[in-house]
Amino acid sequence: MWKLLQIELFKISKRPRTYIAFIAVAAIVFIFQFAFKADGQSYMDLMLQSVKDTFSFDRVQAINGYFMCYIILNTLLIQIPILIALIAADSISGEANMGTLRLLISKPISRTQIILVKFAAATIFTIFLLLWMAITALFLSLLIFGAGDMLVFRSKGDESQILLITRDDIMWRYYAAFAYATVALTVIAALSLLLSIFAENSIGPIIATVCIVIVCTIISNINVPVIDKNVKPFLFTSYLVGWKGFFYIGTDIDGKTIKGSLENWPAIRKSLLILIAHIFILVSAAVVVFKKKDILS
């Protein structure tokens, strides 16, 4: 199994399209960093406009590496599924398209092994992509903008909140958030893998994955009680941004933030379990479908 995984990773590393995702992430991050370096103050003025009389905070200090990473993650983690799909959706369909699937299956490897190895490789790709994001969006931002306490702007129901997390309480939250994002994006990889079994070129599964993510995200954002109760809990997209929970710091009865706390850890844990269940179901379905599939390509 390990040898097969090495082979799979070798094949992924040799394909030019693998690096598109890394280039895209780097490009977007650099644009953000450049824009905020040039005129981040305007953004901060706008965000703090409503609380300028009640909230005192050094606006120059507010634009630091931690804050930048949070802003970038907010934007990128919505687009990243497309980049994950580029690789994961190609797993089986790409082999079918090239004609190598026939050769692969005629080797003494079980179809279950093939799916598990493809899934593991897609997961590793996801981890590397997020590591790359961490390097560019977090560590590079820290180098460019420096460290400091972090402001988190949050909409909670009808009201807006600004949370302040002290600099010595931030890093572990990023590690946890990236770990959560890895699980969330692995659901996308599993979905793409399942869809790739049904196609003989990778375009179809990539488009299908993106469409499913878009439709489910739209449904996840519809605020109607019947959908809130009956549909949203079952959609993986309802949990994709759950990583933000690590930045919603707990407060005491006076409204002061409690260092090292989380506002709602049980909700984060529940979201994680639901995402893991999604992964399990999607990969199991991929194994079952692939085992029954006649290779006619």
Place this chain on the structure above:
Amino acid sequence: MALIINVNHLSKKFNDTYAVNDLSFTVNEGDIYGFLGQNGAGKSTTIRMLLTLIQPSSGIIEMFGKKLSTHRSEILKEVGAVIEKPDLYKYLSAYENLSIFAKMSGIKVTRQLLMNQLQMVNLQDRAKDTVKTFSQGMKQRLGIAVALVHNPALIILDEPTNGLDPQGIADIRNLIIRLSRELGKTILISSHLLSEIELIANRMIIIHKGKKMVEGNVADLLDPAHTLVEIETLNNTEAAALLQQSTWAPFLLPKNQLQLMMNKTAVPQLINDLVTMGVQLLSVNSSHSLENYFLSLTTQSGNVEAFTN
């Protein structure tokens, strides 16, 4: 001689159509076994079932004395295959492709082994070049190297000469003969080019519309005892009826062609009998080439029943 492949009553149905219908055949150790049929006859479907790409609707496949359904991995370690055109990873080099598939076959891979394999198919100088720069013939040779790299006992080649120029076809043919004679490999080769099979195979099967029409030694099938004789008379229907009443076994084909499968040495006797019966004979043509034999079997659906019964 050990039985390498034993296929029993194998069928594959796609929706309501049988691609392979109750097919049985055996391949012995050391055979170069020709698998013949027109395009769409069911050759590739059968080969895909042998390689577990397609699951049979019914029937049993045994290879090396074991059931394929229960000993898949064990059996496939002993099988090398080129399925139709040899599609490989175009963005990888010949060496990398060979290395990947060798590792997947579960063998210990050394540089020496891979280079020897490339040398065998005359690609040692192109080892580092990506496959996308290869001609069809080079890809085919590399495909064969991939099929052989783990030293399998059985090699399955599905239409290996497709798309090749005459030199490429000759190269593949010589390679197959070498593999059989020098390395003692058992080879199952499918083709619709009978002239190719005629030159290299020792046993063969002809299938048509998924059904076996005939199986046997190529030498026997080319034997004068299996000569196809076509007779033209003033009234073929009447001639067929008269022959039927005697000891002859004629086929009257849909286009009123009268044919007999018989020993060539008996042709004078046939002519004599026809004259004695008062049949007005216009012409008698005999042929024992595999090409004609194949065409006579597969182009005239009326013959199918006659040969399978």
